[in-house]
Amino acid sequence: MYIYNDFDEKFVRERTRQFRGQVEKRLDGYLTEDEFKPLRLMNGLYLQLHAYMLRVAIPYGTLDSTKMRKLADIADKWDKGYGHFTTRQNIQYNWPKLKDVPDILDALANVGMHAIQTSGNCIRNVTADHFAGAAADEIEDPRPTAELLRQWSTDHPEFQFLPRKFKIAVSGAPNDRAVTKAHDIGIRMVRDDKGEAGYEIIVGGGLGRTPMVGKVIREFLPRAELLPYLEAILQVYNLRGRRDNKYKARIKILVHETGLDEIRDAVEKAYEFIKPEFSHPSDELVNGIARYFEPPQFNNVQTAAFDKALEENPALCSFVETNVAEHKNPAYGIVTISLKPVGGTPGDATSEQMRTVADLAEKFSHDEVRISHEQNIVLPHVRKADIAEIYQVLKEAGLATANIGLISDIIACPGMDYCALATARSIPIAQEISTRFNELKLEHEIGELKIKISGCINACGHHHVGHIGILGLDKAGIENYQITLGGDATETMALGERAGPGFSAEELVPALERLIDTYLNVRESSQEIFLDAYRRLGAEPFLTALYPEAEKDAA
Amino acid sequence: MTRAFTPKMVTANDLLEGDVIYLTADNKWSRLLSDAHVFTVETEANAALELAVGQQDRLVGAYLVDASADKDGNPTSLHFREEFRSRGPSNYPHGKQAEV
Numbered sequence: 118m119y120i121y122n123d124f125d126e127k128f129v130r131e132r133t134r135q136f137r138g139q140v141e142k143r144l145d146g147y148l149t150e151d152e153f154k155p156l157r158l159m160n161g162l163y164l165q166l167h168a169y170m171l172r173v174a175i176p177y178g179t180l181d182s183t184k185m186r187k188l189a190d191i192a193d194k195w196d197k198g199y200g201h202f203t204t205r206q207n208i209q210y211n212w213p214k215l216k217d218v219p220d221i222l223d224a225l226a227n228v229g230m231h232a233i234q235t236s237g238n239c240i241r242n243v244t245a246d247h248f249a250g251a252a253a254d255e256i257e258d259p260r261p262t263a264e265l266l267r268q269w270s271t272d273h274p275e276f277q278f279l280p281r282k283f284k285i286a287v288s289g290a291p292n293d294r295a296v297t298k299a300h301d302i303g304i305r306m307v308r309d310d311k312g313e314a315g316y317e318i319i320v321g322g323g324l325g326r327t328p329m330v331g332k333v334i335r336e337f338l339p340r341a342e343l344l345p346y347l348e349a350i351l352q353v354y355n356l357r358g359r360r361d362n363k364y365k366a367r368i369k370i371l372v373h374e375t376g377l378d379e380i381r382d383a384v385e386k387a388y389e390f391i392k393p394e395f396s397h398p399s400d401e402l403v404n405g406i407a408r409y410f411e412p413p414q415f416n417n418v419q420t421a422a423f424d425k426a427l428e429e430n431p432a433l434c435s436f437v438e439t440n441v442a443e444h445k446n447p448a449y450g451i452v453t454i455s456l457k458p459v460g461g462t463p464g465d466a467t468s469e470q471m472r473t474v475a476d477l478a479e480k481f482s483h484d485e486v487r488i489s490h491e492q493n494i495v496l497p498h499v500r501k502a503d504i505a506e507i508y509q510v511l512k513e514a515g516l517a518t519a520n521i522g523l524i525s526d527i528i529a530c531p532g533m534d535y536c537a538l539a540t541a542r543s544i545p546i547a548q549e550i551s552t553r554f555n556e557l558k559l560e561h562e563i564g565e566l567k568i569k570i571s572g573c574i575n576a577c578g579h580h581h582v583g584h585i586g587i588l589g590l591d592k593a594g595i596e597n598y599q600i601t602l603g604g605d606a607t608e609t610m611a612l613g614e615r616a617g618p619g620f621s622a623e624e625l626v627p628a629l630e631r632l633i634d635t636y637l638n639v640r641e642s643s644q645e646i647f648l649d650a651y652r653r654l655g656a657e658p659f660l661t662a663l664y665p666e667a668e669k670d671a672a
Numbered sequence: 673m674t675r676a677f678t679p680k681m682v683t684a685n686d687l688l689e690g691d692v693i694y695l696t697a698d699n700k701w702s703r704l705l706s707d708a709h710v711f712t713v714e715t716e717a718n719a720a721l722e723l724a725v726g727q728q729d730r731l732v733g734a735y736l737v738d739a740s741a742d743k744d745g746n747p748t749s750l751h752f753r754e755e756f757r758s759r760g761p762s763n764y765p766h767g768k769q770a771e772v
Contacts, residue, residue: 144688146729164732166757167767168690197766212766215688462763533753534761542756544763594751 118181118485119264119409121229128272129226132233136160137219144216159239161232162218165537171210171218172235173225177245177263177287178206178488182475185486187228189471195221200471202456202464204528204579205284206244206488207235211535233271238279240270240351244286246295247489250412251451251497253443256306257314259289261407262343265399269344276351280358281366283351284323293608296490298322298331299582301368302350305608309337316343320350320380321372322610324576329369330610332377334384341398342388348395349387353380413483413498417448423501433508435561436519441504450501452482454494454511455518455526460552462544463529464492473514481507490579491528493521524559524566524633525551528579532572532589533596539572541589541596546570546625553626554633563633565646567606582606584648585629586613598625600632602659603651614656616663628663635662680717681708681747682724683757684734692757692768693731695720697745701731703772705749705758710741 121129136156143153157163161172173188180188188208192200195217196210203209213221225231235242243263250258266285270276276283288295289306297303303319316338322331338346354368357375365374372380427434442451454474457463466474474494478486481503487495499507511517520526527550530536532543547570554560569583573590580586586601598620601613620628633647639658640650651659682695686703693701694708699720702708711717717736724734738750749755760767 149728150732164685164690166753167692167760197764211761215690533756534763542762544761548763591753596752 118179119176119260119406125229125268126226129229129231129233132160132231133219133222133226136222140215140219155237157218158236159233160218160222161235162213162215163236163537165211165531165535166533167535168212169215169218170535171213171221171232172203173208173210173230173232174235174242175206175208175230175488176267177243177249177260178247178490179245179249179260180486180488181484182479182486184228184230185471185475185478187224187230189468189475191221191224192468192471194224199465199467201462201531202466202488202492202494204490204492204530204577205242206247206490207242208488209531211531236282237277238281238283239277240266240273240279240283240285243267243270244284244295244300244490246288246290246293247487247491247495248294248442248451248497249289249487250410250485251444251449252290252292252294253445254292255290255445256308257289258407258410258412259287259295259304259306260410261403262289262304262306262316263287264406264409265344265402266347269347276355279351279355280360281363283354283368285347291608293606293610294489296579296582296606296610298608298610299324299328299579299606300331301354302347303331304343307337313339315339318346318350321369321377323367323369324579324581325367326364326574326576327367327370328576328581328612329373330612331369332372334377334381340400340403342392343399344402345392345395345399346384346388349384349391352387352391353383357383413485415446415449415498416500417446418500418502420448420501423504426505430505432519433505436508436517437504439519439523439561440521441499444498448501450499450504452496452499452504452507453489453521454496454516455520456493456516457520457526457547457551458515458518459525459555460548463527463547466494470514470516473510473516477507477510491526493526520560522565522567523561524554524563524568527551527568527570528583529570530572530578532570532578536572538575539589540574540591541572541598542622543570543572543578543587543589546587546589546598546622549626550629553630557630559633559637562643563637563647564643565648567604567648569604569606579606580604581612582610583613584646584651585632587625588619590619592619596622598622600628600663602656603648605648616656616660617667618664631662631665632659635659677712677714677717678738678750679710679712679740680736681705681710681739681749682717682720682734683708683737683754684724684731687730687732690732695724699723703768705747705754708739708747710739710745710747712741
């Protein structure tokens with residue numbers, strides 16, 4: 118876990134102090150809302166449908182028990198006893214009062230946290246693979262790189278007023294769990310033919326109203342060159358990105374309209390110019406930071422008792438099958454704690470649940486916790502021998518749902534239950550889907566299936582890259598849901614294709630049931646997941662399932 | 673030919689709490705939609721909005737919203753977004769539906 122140095126500490130304290138003054142001035146009438154709004158957004162404070170919302174950064178989704186307990190305390194003291202974990206690995210509080218926000222920021226600063234650059238047209242919180250440092254397939258822990266980017270991008274004087282927001286994700290493994298191809302810049306750790314580790318740099322990806330798969334701008338960037346190269350990309354974007362139209366201001370539009378080759382040339386030119394300004398090679402900086410992310414001392418305890426427990430306890434066995442991933446040390450596992458209970462709100466955790474997780478992390482996971490972009494919590498380093506005990510504790514805390522990667526492990530944005538931008542609700546749709554498929558007892562039979570729901574075209578719920586994507590819209594004053602099929606958020610990223618006319622909230626779940634029934638009928642075997650069946654067969658059988666009337670009319 | 677005017681309410685968010693508020697008939701602010709005044713004359717609605725926008729020290733983001741009123745003047749919002757704003761979220765009993 119990175120620990121703030123004097124510089125970080127001073128910077129965060131100073132910003133909190135400034136914000137306290139700004140809030141006082143707003144409350145005393147010395148600042149108008151137009152003057153105050155950019156200041157509050159710089160500190161992660163939005164005004165939503167029913168209340169203010171504070172978005173707190175969780176850099177690269179990494180927490181320890183101290184930080185998690187503080188998040189729980191804040192939820193109890195200044196909110197309604199819960200928090201919402203987001204697709205950018207952050208946490209949002211839905212009910213803070215304006216006058217309390219400076220105190221919340223002080224409380225966060227006490228544990229080395231803040232809400233800076235979680236909004237506005239700047240480089241946002243850098244995200245990373247939630248299995249970082251633990252995954253069996255990892256080339257290198259991406260977090261030292263992500264931390265370097267946090268330091269570089271925080272209050273970077275040149276990049277505080279970009280044409281639009283800018284999101285960076287880092288993955289250290291060939292299996293992309295950080296959705297790097299849907300970011301303004303995606304960074305993937307790769308090896309060249311000599312076995313040397315470096316970065317593949319992807320640019321111009323993004324979801325939202327104009328979804329685009331990121332393109333590789335540099336196949337292999339030596340680790341030493343990271344910062345000046347990224348600075349060159351940002352500089353080109355800052356100068357050439359469109360400022361005339363908010364909806365065309367992201368770097369994906371610049372790359373799309375200008376062409377990748379021309380942007381690459383411009384970046385290389387800027388890079389040559391910038392390079393001499395960087396006195397320290399980036400690999401040295403990353404290596405300096407890496408000492409904060411040293412892997413824990415693993416001890417290879419026997420797993421025989423664990424194997425026996427699996428045989429004796431089918432519920433534990435089912436939990437392990439879905440919620441425990443392979444760790445680089447065979448005596449360990451990565452435990453994902455689902456924040457998707459049947460009928461629950463995706464990504465929400467109560468303060469009590471946060472404390473339970475903090476206790477478990479401290480006792481069983483070398484004091485490490487991760488938040489995943491799929492809105493779940495991860496205990497990254499757990500001895501297999503301890504999993505049965507952890508499962509018991511999770512069960513008592515209502516956190517043992519065995520559904521990771523399954524149909525009820527749904528990503529959903531807050532939608533019109535909270536968000537001022539939303540055009541329809543997302544949460545009740547997620548709740549209905551998980552409740553219905555739990556009733557049908559089909560979830561494990563269906564196998565891996567990613568449903569992602571957004572409540573507007575801004576796509577915070579990643580619907581474009583869901584195997585089944587759902588987009589909530591306002592159609593003539595009624596909530597209406599469009600389905601996309603065949604999306605993929607991983608290294609083989611694909612954007613889902615729109616199936617056809619949308620469904621009302623009442624029609625939606627029955628339509629999904631028909632879709633799933635069809636999948637179960639047409640798949641080659643239980644090994645062929647929905648996405649693979651869709652890729653093999655094309656859209657046709659699935660569209661017939663969604664729109665049986667249209668088929669009849671055509672016949 | 674002039675378009676028929678859809679009656680309006682004035683709504684905003686409270687500066688301190690962020691909660692949804694409505695302009696009442698006696699130019700006060702209420703947290704309840706049922707207290708909102710429905711303006712049936714366009715110039716009056718616009719004047720009320722202007723007044724609201726001027727009250728920067730107590731509210732944020734005032735705007736006009738389509739509404740209807742029954743014969744006793746009881747208001748209803750005409751769009752689902754406004755219905756949600758008048759109640760609170762659907763996943764928890766939080767916000768107005770629980771507190772006001």
